Amino acid sequence: MSSTDTYILGIESSCDDTAAAVLCNDKILSNVVATQEVHKQYGGVVPELASRAHQQNIVPVVHQALAQAGIEKSQLSAIAFTRGPGLMGSLLVGTSFAKSLAMGLDIPLIEVNHMQAHLLAHFIDEPGFERPSFPFLGLTISGGHTQIVKITDYFEMEVIGKTLDDAVGEAFDKCGKMMHLPYPAGPLIDKYAKAGNPNAFTFAKPKVKGLDFSFSGLKTSVLYFLQKQEANQPNFVAEHRDDLCASFQKTVVDILMAKLKKACKETGINRIAIGGGVSANTGIRHALTENKEGWQTFIPKFQYTTDNAAMIGIVGYLKYKQHVFADVSVAAKARYLF
Numbered sequence: 001m002s003s004t005d006t007y008i009l010g011i012e013s014s015c016d017d018t019a020a021a022v023l024c025n026d027k028i029l030s031n032v033v034a035t036q037e038v039h040k041q042y043g044g045v046v047p048e049l050a051s052r053a054h055q056q057n058i059v060p061v062v063h064q065a066l067a068q069a070g071i072e073k074s075q076l077s078a079i080a081f082t083r084g085p086g087l088m089g090s091l092l093v094g095t096s097f098a099k100s101l102a103m104g105l106d107i108p109l110i111e112v113n114h115m116q117a118h119l120l121a122h123f124i125d126e127p128g129f130e131r132p133s134f135p136f137l138g139l140t141i142s143g144g145h146t147q148i149v150k151i152t153d154y155f156e157m158e159v160i161g162k163t164l165d166d167a168v169g170e171a172f173d174k175c176g177k178m179m180h181l182p183y184p185a186g187p188l189i190d191k192y193a194k195a196g197n198p199n200a201f202t203f204a205k206p207k208v209k210g211l212d213f214s215f216s217g218l219k220t221s222v223l224y225f226l227q228k229q230e231a232n233q234p235n236f237v238a239e240h241r242d243d244l245c246a247s248f249q250k251t252v253v254d255i256l257m258a259k260l261k262k263a264c265k266e267t268g269i270n271r272i273a274i275g276g277g278v279s280a281n282t283g284i285r286h287a288l289t290e291n292k293e294g295w296q297t298f299i300p301k302f303q304y305t306t307d308n309a310a311m312i313g314i315v316g317y318l319k320y321k322q323h324v325f326a327d328v329s330v331a332a333k334a335r336y337l338f
């Protein structure tokens, strides 16, 4: 520790994970995530319950992050928090907590865009992980978003492709539900796909112009296919679970890779960095690392792909260096475009 070191507390509460992290400059000292189990029984996130759980979790999660980092509150240089996008009730908990703490400690407050943070997580100093140089393309794939972003500098980002309907994680979760898998089904589909044949079944691929995505057609295709099969064979899903998961996952991977290929061609950029919960997917990681396109791919450490506060903290550090601080009147923003 030196007197020139910067200590940032990052706070994330945009959806159903209450998270806090402490950074010393661009290094992670602690990264605590409390995942809300309450939503499982409803098959998706219930906003009212998420907000209530954040209120219960935020104080213990922040305490734990400080304790694990071995840092006293008084040593903090600034507090960074997720301003949006996300669920309003959830965002309000993190926002008001961050504001009060920053005021109480009389230190700067830094507002962070969650989607930018998913991509800037690549700038965390992590042994064995290289940082992308500018410009690069970001593929943000999560339960709420699917975007291709052109990144020319830390805060110069342009969304060049996005989903017109469902996010890719939503497609995983909803199709998983049709296969009678619990929420969130993404990690389970990934697990079962490993033992399945990706060419066993064929599902519809959308025809969307440009760099945009659509996953609602794929969802319908899976639904009709399963309804038809289960009408004749009630145990169809149970008997073909692994093949169904592998075939579904392959379809998603093909859709994503085709758009990335197009994006690289159109922009002339061949550096690709992924972020968001779905980037934990083995099929996607494999397709990116095995790609024959000559891309340089950047895949973050698993704990920095799903929702976490380390990514909020690194944006906090980058903004701190540029003296970009928020006023205490800053408000949460459910729809926060950049």
Ligand code: KG4
Pocket (backbone or CB within 6 Å): 015, 141, 142, 143, 144, 145, 168, 169, 170, 172, 173, 184, 185, 186, 187, 190, 276, 277, 278, 279, 280, 281, 282, 305, 306, 307
């Ligand atoms: O980024 P994230 O933690 O939360 C937001 O949506 O912002 O992403 C959660 C999503 C869920 O839809 C979950 O099913 C999906 O990421 N997911 C996966 C995998 N792990 C998480 N989808 C496919 N394969 C995985 N291994």
Ligand code: ZN
Pocket (backbone or CB within 6 Å): 114, 118, 142, 276, 277, 306, 307
């Ligand atoms: Zn996210």
